[in-house]
Every structure is written in structure tokens, then in C-alpha cells.
Amino acid sequence: MKGTKNAFVYVVCGSRKHIDTLHRSIKWLEWNANSDIMVVTDIYRNEIPVKHRHVIHVETPAHFNHHQASIYLKTSLHRHVPQNYEKYCYLDSDVLAINNGADQVFSLFTPPVTFAPDLPVAENNVSRFSPWAVNCPCTGLHDTASCGHLVAAIQQKFGLQVASDWVHWNGGVFVFNPHHSADFMERWHQNTMQILEEPYWQTRDQGTLIVTVWQKGLQNHPVLPQKFNFIADLNNAFLCFLPDEGYALHPDLPKINPVFLHLFHSNLENPDWSLKADVEEPLMSRNRIWTTVNKTDAKEEHWFTQHFRQHGIVNGMLPLFKRIAAQLAFMWQHNKA
Structure with a gap:
């Protein structure tokens, strides 16, 4: 470890696919950041070892599947990371640091936590996310691209009214402090544990992130600029890239030169994967x-x-x-x- 004042942290559990994806993400981060990097995992669940200098082992509840165990660790990171760092930046393993200056993300921290908006498409909000958060009849496409089932589920489960048109946060990149963020993270963790094994709720942490934000009255809290979590969903037909300009969620939108590229539906675990050839x-x-x-x-x-x-x-x-x-x-x- 370099002994820097800030650190990046990942969570991984289970299959080789996820661990190989993690290894690629770490490599790109090492090229484009100077801060320490650590991985939190349950080593007894992993198909192959995590190849990194700083691995923190945390045993997870045995009855959880690997996906649930990863969410358990992610939402309770404040309990497991060393307390001597000023700030942490959590990264999903499918996030690549593609430009220098990844460490700049720490300067954008606004307590208690700082996330980026969830924008896999040009226009997104709680209603649009709803079919992907709960197991409702809606498909997330065409006439059922948006629905009110998540808002209703939050009201029923947590007694909380959430605005359906609110642009929610994405859990793939966020900055936190073990002390200032502990109350928010603990509430997020406890909310997630309440729905993690309920069949109507999909196995995700983002629905409960929405809940936690509104419980804490943080719906107008500052967020990270999009370049620190540019979501490149290759299933988005309007996603575009121009070499001299950057990426955009739609050809008519201004181009962005991302620091962190969050890649949905790209085979990062493939040894022959290439940003140029595959994206x-x-x-x-x-x-x-x-x-x-x-x-x-x-x-x-x-x-x-x-x-x-x-x-x-x-x-x-x-x-x-x-x-x-x-x-x-x-x-x-x-x-x-």
C-alpha cells in the first residue's frame, strides 16, 4: 500500500467471471490513479483468488447467495474498511478508469455521501427504474417502460412517499467517509436487509438507496458530475462515441470525456476484451x-x-x-x- 490519504474500494463475491472483471478494473485504475486500492470480499465464496495486495476478508451470512453477499458487503463498507483514510471511493467492478485524474473524485465529496445520478439513458427517474427494481408485470420497454410499482412498494414497505420523477442515484460509484457517512450507510444497509430476501423486490441495493436518500431528506443533495460515472449501456441504441469528442447517451446531447466509464453488457471478463474493439x-x-x-x-x-x-x-x-x-x-x- 502507498499510504495515501484516500483509497478506492471494491466488493466482489463468487464467480470467476466477476473476479476476472474486477482484475481488469483494478488494472485500469492503477494506470489512472495514485490512491490506494483495496478489495472487500468473502474469500470462502470465490471460485478463484482475488489477485491484489490489499484484500479484506469479511465472512457473510451463509444463507445468502453470492449476489446477496456482495450487496451485504457493499452497503456495510463503513464497518469493514480501515478508519485511517479520509475518504473512500467505491467502484463497481464493471467501472473502468479510462483517463488520468481518477483521484479528483475525492475532492467532490459532500458529506454525508456523494453519488452520481443514474443515467443509463438520456431520461431516467424512479418510474423508469421501477420495472428493474421490483418484480412487477412491467417489462421496462415500450408501453411499460415506466410504472408506479416501485413507488407503491416503497410506500407499503417503508411508509415513505417518493417522487416518481426524481432522478435517483446510481450505486456504482460513490464517495464516503467512514465517520461522516456511517449513519447514512448503516441506514442503507438496514433498509437493504429488510428487502433482500423478499421475492417481490429484485436483488439490488438501488431501490433501498432511493429509500435512504428520501428518509434522510437528501433528494436535492449535490451529486458527482456525469463524467465520474458515465454509464455506457451497450443495449442503449442511442449511445454514441466520437474519438475526438467523447461519449453521449444520445447523438443530440453534448459529448462527455469520462473519467470513469461504467460498462453495462460488455464482456470485461474476456481476456481478449478491448475498449477500442468491443466498445x-x-x-x-x-x-x-x-x-x-x-x-x-x-x-x-x-x-x-x-x-x-x-x-x-x-x-x-x-x-x-x-x-x-x-x-x-x-x-x-x-x-x-
């Missing part, structure tokens, strides 16, 4: 398709607008129908031949 190049291909489609749409809109500007709405209808009829007649003759 950047596929996104640039999407960009080219998006640009082509937009140009085509723009030309069609331009012709349509020009037509009615020339003829007017009423007088333009007959020439438009004639043009369509002529095109259909041409296609029929062509197919007949």
Missing part, C-alpha cells in the same frame, strides 16, 4: 448509421416542406396525390415487365 468501434459504426438515417430523413422532410410551401396545404394535396399515383403506376409497370 468504441461498434459505437462508431452505430454513429455512421444514425448519421445516414438522419440525413435521409432530413432530405425527405426538406422535400415535403418545400412542396407545401410552394403549393400551400390545400392546393398542395392534389399535386402530391398525382405524384404518388404516378410513382405507383411506374412501380406496377416495372414489376409487370
Whole structure:
């Protein structure tokens, strides 16, 4: 250990896939940060050893599965990390530090805790997150992309009213202090333990993070800038990347040059994984398709607008129908031949 005043901390339990993902994340963090790094784990659960200098073993309840055990450790980190560091930054194992200056995140700490907003898509809130937090009938897609089931579940379980349009926090990156954050973290932990084995609640800590924030009246608390937890969900069809500009959740949004890239649905455990080949190049291909489609749409809109500007709405209808009829007649003759 370097003996720095701040430290990064990870949590991992269970399968080789998660531990290999962790190893990659640690490597990238070592390239782009100077602070100490530690891993909290239950070593008796792991398929392979965690290869790192500073591993903290914490035995977890035996009846938990590995996912539940990881959440148990994450929400109780304030109990397990050394107390001599000023601040900690927790990172999910699928978060990569892709730029220098990762240590800057510590300067953004506002007690009691500092998280980033949960933005896997351009517009997100509690209702949009709801189908992914509870086991309701909603799919999270199309007509059931948003729902009120999480708000209702929070009201029923915790007696708390939460705004459905609130942009909640993401648990993948957050800064905390073992002393100043202890009360918040303990409440988060206890809230999570209440729902962890209830079948209606999905095995996650983010629903109870929402609960804890509102219990503490922190819904307007400062959050980390998006570049410290840019969520790159490769299933987001609008996600884009330009080499000279950075990433965006939608082509029409300003580009961001992330410090921490939070990668959803990317095989980080694969030894041959590459940021360029597995993330950047596929996104640039999407960009080219998006640009082509937009140009085509723009030309069609331009012709349509020009037509009615020339003829007017009423007088333009007959020439438009004639043009369509002529095109259909041409296609029929062509197919007949």
C-alpha cells in the first residue's frame, strides 16, 4: 500500500467471471490513479483468488447467495474498511478508469455521501427504474417502460412517499467517509436487509438507496458530475462515441470525456476484451448509421416542406396525390415487365 490519504474500494463475491472483471478494473485504475486500492470480499465464496495486495476478508451470512453477499458487503463498507483514510471511493467492478485524474473524485465529496445520478439513458427517474427494481408485470420497454410499482412498494414497505420523477442515484460509484457517512450507510444497509430476501423486490441495493436518500431528506443533495460515472449501456441504441469528442447517451446531447466509464453488457471478463474493439468501434459504426438515417430523413422532410410551401396545404394535396399515383403506376409497370 502507498499510504495515501484516500483509497478506492471494491466488493466482489463468487464467480470467476466477476473476479476476472474486477482484475481488469483494478488494472485500469492503477494506470489512472495514485490512491490506494483495496478489495472487500468473502474469500470462502470465490471460485478463484482475488489477485491484489490489499484484500479484506469479511465472512457473510451463509444463507445468502453470492449476489446477496456482495450487496451485504457493499452497503456495510463503513464497518469493514480501515478508519485511517479520509475518504473512500467505491467502484463497481464493471467501472473502468479510462483517463488520468481518477483521484479528483475525492475532492467532490459532500458529506454525508456523494453519488452520481443514474443515467443509463438520456431520461431516467424512479418510474423508469421501477420495472428493474421490483418484480412487477412491467417489462421496462415500450408501453411499460415506466410504472408506479416501485413507488407503491416503497410506500407499503417503508411508509415513505417518493417522487416518481426524481432522478435517483446510481450505486456504482460513490464517495464516503467512514465517520461522516456511517449513519447514512448503516441506514442503507438496514433498509437493504429488510428487502433482500423478499421475492417481490429484485436483488439490488438501488431501490433501498432511493429509500435512504428520501428518509434522510437528501433528494436535492449535490451529486458527482456525469463524467465520474458515465454509464455506457451497450443495449442503449442511442449511445454514441466520437474519438475526438467523447461519449453521449444520445447523438443530440453534448459529448462527455469520462473519467470513469461504467460498462453495462460488455464482456470485461474476456481476456481478449478491448475498449477500442468491443466498445468504441461498434459505437462508431452505430454513429455512421444514425448519421445516414438522419440525413435521409432530413432530405425527405426538406422535400415535403418545400412542396407545401410552394403549393400551400390545400392546393398542395392534389399535386402530391398525382405524384404518388404516378410513382405507383411506374412501380406496377416495372414489376409487370
